[in-house]
Amino acid sequence: MKTIVQVLQHLKPGGLEVMALNLLMFSNNKRSMKIVSLEGSAEEAMEQWPRLRPFADQLIFLNKKPGFKPSLIKQLAELFKVLDADVVHTHHIGPYFYAGLGARLAGIKVIHTEHDAWHYSNNNHKTLHKIVSTFSKPTVVADADVVAKSLGALPGMDNIQVIKNGVDTYTFLPGDKASARAQLKLPKNGKLIGTSGRLEEVKGHCVLIDAMTLLPSNTHLAIAGSGSLKEALKNQVKSLGLESRVHFLGHVENMPTFYQSLDVFCLPSFNEGFPLAPLEAQSCGIPTAVTNVGGAVETLCQSTGTILKAGDAKDMAEKITLLLAERHQISPREHIIASSDIRKMAKAYDELAEGQTND
Known part of the structure; x- marks a missing residue:
């Protein structure tokens, strides 16, 4: 059994974080695996995301404050030695920089997973990537074919491997729609579209809400998730006269029940890597529509899935209407x-990971 240390920016509910937690749960190395969160505290994280509590003894929080913290590199190097890590596994650019260099100081090999590539349009991210790739030689994994293709244009990103995200099909199961709607206090009758994710601009909720004005009056929208745009989206719903048809559920802990309540799941994002939500919805037997961004299209069942134009409410409404029918x-x-x-x-x-330690 190997000691693998995953490093994330934070442990808040999100696709990347769910993937890392799932890996801890299903890896053959799960008993010795640790997850390091650069930001936040254990108390804050577990209050926001109760799912973390059973793994408390495998989670480490460094409570990093905003801004550049070069001392964190040495701190991580020392931590990796204390944990007797065989492999450090980083996710996204911040952990890649700090933990990638920390692992280099500690003489430990690195696996780095990129969950999207669009953030490399940021010159600061390109610089951080160049620094890490100069001093460390991580094994780079992309979670989607389209991400691997984009990464291939960056210096130092050679021999990229693709490992697509997965979901627990034993947990995300088809269920009784009426019972699920009753549990979530959603309308018993009519068609129900669902979407989930952080309430942030990149997730495109505003476009899906606009599309609701073009859908029949017996069509409802359930939104699972929380974020900084909650009040703005509620104001949009009010201004469009959709208060009785759009339902904000906040953070939903029992996501299988959420998906089971739906007729169609929609991911209206402007940017994505390889999102988990469409996989979860389809595992519950729910036909799914996603925008044509990132690796979202790669998640779809070709026989039942629908591709939408990002940012186009009219196209979204027309195609969801067909999917509902x-x-x-x-x-x-x-x-x-x-x-x-x-x-x-x-x-x-x-x-x-086994290959990283047997060279």
């Missing part, structure tokens, strides 16, 4: 079981 002969769940089960992803990372 379709009667599919097969379930998207079969596609997810075959291609995106979490056990397949965990096995691929375990094999990669």
Whole structure:
């Protein structure tokens, strides 16, 4: 069993964070694996995300404050030695910089997963990447084909491997729609579209809300998630006269129940890597529509999925209308079981980690 230390910017509910937690749960190295959160405290994280509590003894919080903290590199190097880490696994640019260099100081090999590539349009991110790739030689993993293609244009990003995200198909199961709606206090009748994710501009909720004005009056929208745009989105709903048709659920702990309540799941984002939510929804048997950004399209069942134009409310409304009217002969769940089960992803990372320590 290897000691693998995953390093994240923070441990707040989100696709990247769920992926890291799933990897801890399903890896063959799960008993010795640790997750280091650069920001935040244990108390704050577990209050926001109760799912973390069973893993409290495997989570380490460094409570990093905003701004550049070069001393964090040495702090991480010392921590990796104390933990007797065999492999450091970083996620996203901040952890890649601090922990990548820290692992180099500690003489430990690094696996780095990129969950999207659009952030490298930021020159600061390019600079941080160049520094790490100069002093360290991490094994780079992309979570989608489109991410790997974009990364290939950056210096130092050679031999990129693709390991696509997975979900627990034993947890995300089809269920009784009426019961699920009752539990969430959602309308019993009519069609229900659902979306989930942080309430931030990049997630495109505003476009989906605009699309609701073009959908029949018996169509409702359930939004799971929290974020800084909560009040702005509620004001948009009010201004459009949609208060009775758009339902803000906040953070939903029982996501299988959320998906089971739906007729269609929609991801209206402006940018994505390889998102988990469409995989989870389809694992529950729910037909899914995603915008044509990042690796979102790669998550879809080709027989039941629909591709939307990002930022286009009219296109969104037209295609969701068609999707709501379709009667599919097969379930998207079969596609997810075959291609995106979490056990397949965990096995691929375990094999990669094993190779890092046996050179």
